[in-house]
Amino acid sequence: MASPEIDALTQALARLPGLGPRSARRAVLHLLKKKETALSPLLRALESVNDRLAICGTCGNVDTTDPCFICADTRRDARLLCVVEDVSDLWALDRSRLFPGHFHVLGGRLSALEGIRPEDLSIDKLIGRVSAGGIDEVVLAMNATLEGQTTAHYLAERLETFPVRLTQLAHGLPVGGELDYLDEGTLAQALRARRPVA
Amino acid sequence: MASPEIDALTQALARLPGLGPRSARRAVLHLLKKKETALSPLLRALESVNDRLAICGTCGNVDTTDPCFICADTRRDARLLCVVEDVSDLWALDRSRLFPGHFHVLGGRLSALEGIRPEDLSIDKLIGRVSAGGIDEVVLAMNATLEGQTTAHYLAERLETFPVRLTQLAHGLPVGGELDYLDEGTLAQALRARRPVA
Numbered sequence: 001m002a003s004p005e006i007d008a009l010t011q012a013l014a015r016l017p018g019l020g021p022r023s024a025r026r027a028v029l030h031l032l033k034k035k036e037t038a039l040s041p042l043l044r045a046l047e048s049v050n051d052r053l054a055i056c057g058t059c060g061n062v063d064t065t066d067p068c069f070i071c072a073d074t075r076r077d078a079r080l081l082c083v084v085e086d087v088s089d090l091w092a093l094d095r096s097r098l099f100p101g102h103f104h105v106l107g108g109r110l111s112a113l114e115g116i117r118p119e120d121l122s123i124d125k126l127i128g129r130v131s132a133g134g135i136d137e138v139v140l141a142m143n144a145t146l147e148g149q150t151t152a153h154y155l156a157e158r159l160e161t162f163p164v165r166l167t168q169l170a171h172g173l174p175v176g177g178e179l180d181y182l183d184e185g186t187l188a189q190a191l192r193a194r195r196p197v198a
Numbered sequence: 199m200a201s202p203e204i205d206a207l208t209q210a211l212a213r214l215p216g217l218g219p220r221s222a223r224r225a226v227l228h229l230l231k232k233k234e235t236a237l238s239p240l241l242r243a244l245e246s247v248n249d250r251l252a253i254c255g256t257c258g259n260v261d262t263t264d265p266c267f268i269c270a271d272t273r274r275d276a277r278l279l280c281v282v283e284d285v286s287d288l289w290a291l292d293r294s295r296l297f298p299g300h301f302h303v304l305g306g307r308l309s310a311l312e313g314i315r316p317e318d319l320s321i322d323k324l325i326g327r328v329s330a331g332g333i334d335e336v337v338l339a340m341n342a343t344l345e346g347q348t349t350a351h352y353l354a355e356r357l358e359t360f361p362v363r364l365t366q367l368a369h370g371l372p373v374g375g376e377l378d379y380l381d382e383g384t385l386a387q388a389l390r391a392r393r394p395v396a
Contacts, residue, residue, distance in 0.1 A: 003250075003262040003267060005243065005246045005247045005250060005262045006247060006261070006262060008239075008242075008243040008246070009243035009244060009247050011243075012236075012239045012240040012243045012244075013240065015236060016229070016236070016240075017221070017224050017225060017228050018216075018217060018224060018225060019216065019217070019221075019225070023215070023216035023217075025289065026215050026216060026378075027215055027216060027217070029260070029285060029286050029289070031214070031244075031247075032251060032285075033260065033285070035248070038213060038214070039244065039247070039248055040248065041206075041210045042207075042210040042211065042214075042244065043241075043244045043245065044206075045203065045206040045207035045210045046207060046210075046229075046237065046240065046241045046244060047241065048203045048206070049203045049204060049207050049229075049230070049237070050233070050237055050238065050241050052201075052203060053233055053237070062227070062230040062231065063201050063204070064201040065201060069201055087227060087230075087231070088224070091223065091227070180224075
């Protein structure tokens, strides 16, 4: 259908999460009909992100600067470090505006099923940040999934030798829930009630 | 949240039909994480469409060539002309691969409520194509909505003086239904059973 260029655009959009072939076609038609108000702005936005995309060398966040906007923010409390599985979790906690400290993105979770081992995650870099000192508390903000909690326990063992307070998000996370899907009220409660690792 | 570039991309995606703020954020995160396999292909596709976007001067289809791929297709039956309200309707009928002729896009429907009058639609150009001759049948493939059928009746009056067979899609379209939403089976039935305007 239509030209190869339009087909390619439809297919590229259809591969985005939340979009299927039909919604991609409707999105393409919208872009084609609104070249100035929809297509051009999207194109410019993609170009500038594509040109400046950077992974933060400190925390692993995805941004257009390295260090990222969080690590570069001197108003944040550098003694407070929140460890998350994924960038989407970092964004979810940052949106809640409830955590004043810094973050560390593991890039996943330990998983026997998927064969994801400690060396596959950004754990050595986390140990390095903690052993460098200047951090009073490490919040293990893994998802409330089996693999997330397994990862949290593993990190607790790796970090227990350091002079830092280890905390984890309060129970209150629905079982199987993932941070990116939670409302800010739940995130607030979980952050406020965070407690020392038993 | 995040950098202005990433915010701009999120907002541009959130304005697409079928995407909201949350799904746009997830799409952006997907693009940021998969720069080579997702962001770059989408960027290239948008660029080539943006560079070559063209409205067909003959039928009003949106394509990257003028005349569009349908008007340029010499295997199609030029004596058969299908009039549709919108480009999305043209695409829907073309996807069904059931109509061997050419198309004409009105660019909307007559609507007293929205104040859309005949001169706001591509009707004079349609009259021009028909009066130029070489067309045996004009299929009025308006949506089965009140405004669509009003538009069809108006076109039937404008075209009755010409030596062409005027047909409309068979009833079988659900009341209020729009072509772009119908399954191909329904489209096939409606096309096969098209009948002269009473």
